[in-house]
Amino acid sequence: MKYEFKVKKIDVTAGGKNVVVLNKEDAEDIDVGIMDRVKVKTNGKEAVAIVDLTEKYIKKGQIGCFSDLVKRLGLKNNQKVRIEPIEKPETVEYIKKKLDGIELSKEEINAIIRDVMRETLSDVELTALVSAMYIRGLTDKETIGLTKAIINSGATLEFKKRPILDKHCVGGVPGNRTTMIIVPIVAAAGLTIPKTSSRSITSAAGTADTMEVLAPVSLSVEKIKEVVEKTNGCMVWGGGVNLAAADDKLIKIRHPLNLDPKGVLLASILAKKKAVGATHVLIDIPIGLGAKVASKKEAQALAEDFMKIGSALGMEVNCIITPGYDPVGQAVGPALEAREVLKILKGEQVSPDLVEKSLVMSGLLLEMGGKVKKGQGRLLAEKILRKGEALQKMREIIEAQGGNPDIEPEDIKIGKKSLDIYSKETGRIFLVNVKKINSIARAAGAPKDKGAGVYLYVEKGDKVKKGQKLFTIYAESSRKLKAAQELVEKLKPIEFEKIILGEYSTERKPMVYEFH
């Protein structure tokens, strides 16, 4: 049966989902309930939408359409649409299969990703899928199938040159702006490295947020090709192009619960690498408190999986395991980081940990790309950096992406409001808590306020005296500076070594200090 309704636009996003709102009486009349699916047809276009109900807001004969569906079908108010109740897609059965521990076929995985792209699966169904993948795990076959399905869900880049290099860091360490040093070095050496990066979700800045201080990062696929063909490299926002499109939709579901099934993580990362045409990939797996991976053992297993799945997809994947306990650079926040990167490329002595990590990784990429023999990469990388070739390459890339190639560190605007934080005690620093530093930088306005952030003067192991400056908070408004200051007092992001970490007593309730 088909039924006709008049569109009433609801300018609220349903997070990408197609959602329609029907009057309760209409819904009962055509026997559809909340969360049921209907096909919405108009002007030769159609989409599957999920039903929500209302008593008054949508009158009988009207159909409320959330903005995602309005965009998809180009709907106008009072436009007539025909709706048809439909059964659940067969992919719901595949999700149930996975819940029951049955391996999914390539075809079933393709069908699921197709429905993910069409937005025909509800959040409830997608969550069940991700939960099932998390608990049941994915077989190698499933992981490879999922990776290929994600690649096919979007556009791909193709370059004639070989090799195509790429790098990736498995989440979560602040100030870790290696990409913006590695890409110029590798590209300056004549190797191709088309790098896509993400924006921050919960951190103070993603590489895309920081690069955006220097140049536009939302480029089309054609523009990216042009930039890379001209300069050998690029640093763009992956979410701004249609590469590995399904991945963004899966991330939305993984995020709220921090559910990162290993197979999905592997597929998500490798699909993005394969989609830019990478032949050689270096993956950085930081371990520790603030990082995604907790232990070395877990990191080793992950590294082996990356190599195995990568190889099945025709990519050479190398992995390094790095310490993810502390911030890597001194600067946290888009503008502060961008300025720090420019200073490093100009040869200034700042953020030594960040410089060293970038040189080691660049060296490995130069070796993987065949520029030098094993063991010679770091030296070449350092030479390229010292000679200013990396700086020159960075300026070329900035120009090609549409930024100002002549920008100098002091041109970058940092938040005008600032506050120095001093040590209240004397002792040795036990930990600079990366999550807490992130929270403080975000309270100060990062990443939205580009000039907001934190600049650190100390690191783990440093002996500091009472009254010594620990870090400076920058913000663009007094209100946010105050919010960040309040958070410093609450969170105490810099922890000193203590003799006793926890205390248990039979006479009192257990006293446990924060323990790492």
Added chain:
Amino acid sequence: MKYEFKVKKIDVTAGGKNVVVLNKEDAEDIDVGIMDRVKVKTNGKEAVAIVDLTEKYIKKGQIGCFSDLVKRLGLKNNQKVRIEPIEKPETVEYIKKKLDGIELSKEEINAIIRDVMRETLSDVELTALVSAMYIRGLTDKETIGLTKAIINSGATLEFKKRPILDKHCVGGVPGNRTTMIIVPIVAAAGLTIPKTSSRSITSAAGTADTMEVLAPVSLSVEKIKEVVEKTNGCMVWGGGVNLAAADDKLIKIRHPLNLDPKGVLLASILAKKKAVGATHVLIDIPIGLGAKVASKKEAQALAEDFMKIGSALGMEVNCIITPGYDPVGQAVGPALEAREVLKILKGEQVSPDLVEKSLVMSGLLLEMGGKVKKGQGRLLAEKILRKGEALQKMREIIEAQGGNPDIEPEDIKIGKKSLDIYSKETGRIFLVNVKKINSIARAAGAPKDKGAGVYLYVEKGDKVKKGQKLFTIYAESSRKLKAAQELVEKLKPIEFEKIILGEYSTERKPMVYEFH
């Protein structure tokens, strides 16, 4: 930090959830993202809500509030509310624990159910919980903890008399209106049986829908007590009272994927029994194609769990396993079923399977309640039915609940439009497909149109001739009758025995007929 916004009401339900919509710029400014949580405060009331975003519909400074939150806080347009971004509730960590296969403590389960009642967990989080419970299973300790938490989430009934009897059927067989025959028989024998039932979700009628044809079923806890104290029994809608309140909220999440983790099923059923004060419970577990439980083995394991968990909660639980392959009664749909029940109570010879099943179950309850010795129950039940005592008791209950006690079968209005369906072939009936009969009855308008439904003249094993009447469809409108007729042709709900059920050939694609 706290921020002030002006309310704009959005008269759309978010399925019970508290959802607020913020302008994207405001959201970035206060650093909350889609699906984050905020505390909404006004006039001394507060609630936790989940954030959605919009670009235009909600202006800066406004906060869109879905109708569930509007009701909860009594909001008015332009009213000022203060919002405060908050962290995820700790229960999200417990859900993560369960995903990781760690047993939850009593306190953690209580906290989860508390947050379910406060609507502070998102559908994504609840789905992850249900998926984890489905895959990981629940330990006995967890099941008992969950049952108690569900009981404590709502009101409870208390009666001075002992024993208190109850019965339950584990889902899914149409025409299975045993409750409306059993309750009058057991109550007529002088035993107390305060029965709550559900409305239909996907079937043509739930017991509450059918009983509603005879009397109001949405009664308050106080009214239910009054009815039971007067008549020994009642037949009310469980969803209309606040008994085991958390269960309704969990069902919403289990429904879209048909996810019924055994521990949750046990807790859900036993909590509802315990909440009405039951001391002795008879549980009917139908098995087969249309039923919730597929095999006898599975049913046996479930029965043992019911007894074990019931005993831990201080209830004596007996179980029976019954065939759930075919419809139990001839009538499907609220009015048709209500008329059938009255006819049976009056001693007419209709729906013999339904009569027999009801007598056997009544007998077991009479034995459990100590009215007769083991083996004597069915006889007493039949005597009560034959003497008209059950009919008399039914009239008392109808009156106590506010219905017309003098109602006769012919007073019940059946849909005026009807269509007889005749057999197109001669042969023996292999199956009356319960799901398909349900679909046809729903297409005809059931359960919303009380008079709509299907009346069956044949059952499995019957030999029928071409042209013989199989069933009649009743509807309240010609349009719906036509919709049901179309479905009959599409679904073919009555299947005949065949020599060949499936055919495989090397020369053609496999041909598989519908197989059971």
